[in-house]
Amino acid sequence: MQADPAPGSLTAPLTLSFPFTRSLGPVLGTFLTGLRERVVLGIRTPAGRVLVPPTEYDPATGAGLGETGAFVEVAPTGTVTTWAWNPAPRPGQPLAHPFAWVLVRLDGADTALLHALDAPGPHAVRTGQRVRIRWAAERTGAITDIACFIPDPAPAAPPRPAAPHPGTFPDPVTTLTAPARLDYTHTPGRAQSRHLTALARHELTGERCPACAKVLVPPRGACPTCGVATTDVVPVGPRGTVTTFCIVNIKAKDLAIDVPYVYAHILLDGADLPLHGRIDGIPHDQVRMGLRVEAVWTPGTRHPAHYRPTGEPDAPYTAYEEHL
């Protein structure tokens, strides 16, 4: 569910994605290597239960299972223990068309594995249904090596205990990449939207706290000290004072700025909170605390491209000391 943004608020999509890596450890690494070889391995606990997928540690007792090497091979056939129909698959899910999420207890296992069942509709899925694995044509050592499950018309075979397996394969899988992606709609809120809208006109604004009278830049809608809403919009800058800074010598990814450059805290005239910006128009090794600067925009940009020296005398230390 998504609430409507407040009138006058800006909104924009925000996507966060990253290819996280996973060190698999001895048990999941063996399990996924087995899938690559079309072998489904479980692990036997000291109490005799066969866990599929296997876990490194016994969920019942916490005992380490990897050290005991108690791998067993289970069948590629099994029984649906419960299911849910997925009418609208999302990107990255096992099948692009509607399918059933199923928990499958493979023959020889005591626990169920979550996967997809390729079925024509919910009418064709039931608890207790017999299913078997459809292997992916290309397998890399991942859960997707099982493309999905499909209904198995063969009658259930008589129960057969899972067979011990050494759990060793040539060229074992030790890591995998797990891409993750989150899609948000970002809404900065009314105070920030007011500030950003003014910035688009190349006007710098803050908001004054009605309780402590401090001018906050950029405004966040409330005073962090007093906890009350800010309402009065106050023009600030465009001149200000460098309170402190560092010289950045290492190039950040995704940032089209040549190093070295100066990243500074700038107390805009009329503001009580320094904002952050880049100093240009002066050699980086001549930037100093107290330097007087002003905002510089390039056409079509919302935020100042950088701040440059105004040529005024430096501000005395006492003028900005309390803002360090």
Add this chain to the structure above:
Amino acid sequence: MTKEPVAVTGIGQTRHAAARRDVSLPGLVREAARRALDDAGLDWPDVEAVVLGKAPDFFEGVMTPELCLADALGATGKPVLRVHTAGSVGGSTALVAASLVAARVHRTVLTVAYEKQSESNAMWALSLPVPFQPPLLAGAGGFFAPHVRAYIRRSGAPADTGALVAHKDRRNALLNPFAHLHEHDLTLEKVRSSPMLWDPIRYSETCPSSDGACAMVLTDRAGAARAPRPPAWLHGGAMRSEPTLFPGKYFVSPRAGRDCATDVYRQAGVTDPRHDIDVAELYVPFSWYEPMWLENLGFAEEGQGWRLTASGATALDGDLPVNPSGGVLSTNPIGASGMLRFAEAALQVRGLAGDHQVPGARRALGHAYGGGSQFFAMWLVGAEPPAT
């Protein structure tokens, strides 16, 4: 009714490295937890509750990791809690665990903190792009470097103060087999001439990125009496927070840090930290933070912390050793870094710190901070039980 005294009877940590590809996340926390139980002479059924901490979920991309780590921590049928206070989380996690024992909710609690930074990219995770906002111009080092410059301006500290700290901590790490960095060839001159990354912070004055975990067993008086090795006793513990930014925020010496230390000292009966505390393990991710925290924590007057560093007082053979373990500058699995500080303080007063033991340490401070210098967690532990 008075609080139950809290004892640290078990401490474990992993081998720390830039990438621990040999273990899964469960395997990583297990390694530390198992060592803590072994130290305490306990097994999984002896633990009543598990308190887990780590830094932001984006660091590994595993949401609510306490769920998938419960098996590895033997937590079936027990309460599992997760704490999150950014970089200070290792400290606050231990304090939450301690509060469960102090309040007699549980008798024996396992507390664990970890980070597997190699599975993601902390720089990315800490600078997620936000629509309408200008790009962040610097990473963590760039965030803290202007505050270091402000400290230098306020205190008049000589420019090589940071190098002294980095050299000391990295030398201490050579005595700690668990430390990530073992730079046998490092000299003060090499630190001084290492590349300037975020002027005034040099490469060798910067913490590494590590995979690792730390665990502790906290227990009550009866548990301490059964422990096979000497316990560390909790004499005081506190947490404080403040906003990242507000008018008048004093980044050089944040009020939340001062107030937190004051609270801990009051609980522990410390009136003169420099005199009353034998060793301090402080969260120093960039070398200049040693003199800054020495002032914030009351070991030195404002503007005088660098003199303590320059005098050699904070060296392993000084009268106030700081970071005998090698500190965050030598080992930095972010979520575990705070707990490693707390654990080192406890190891010192137990007399179990091995080659980096401060002789005769009776009272030690463990310190952690996080976010934009906005979350603080500290504990003071002693070799003797607290006066009740």
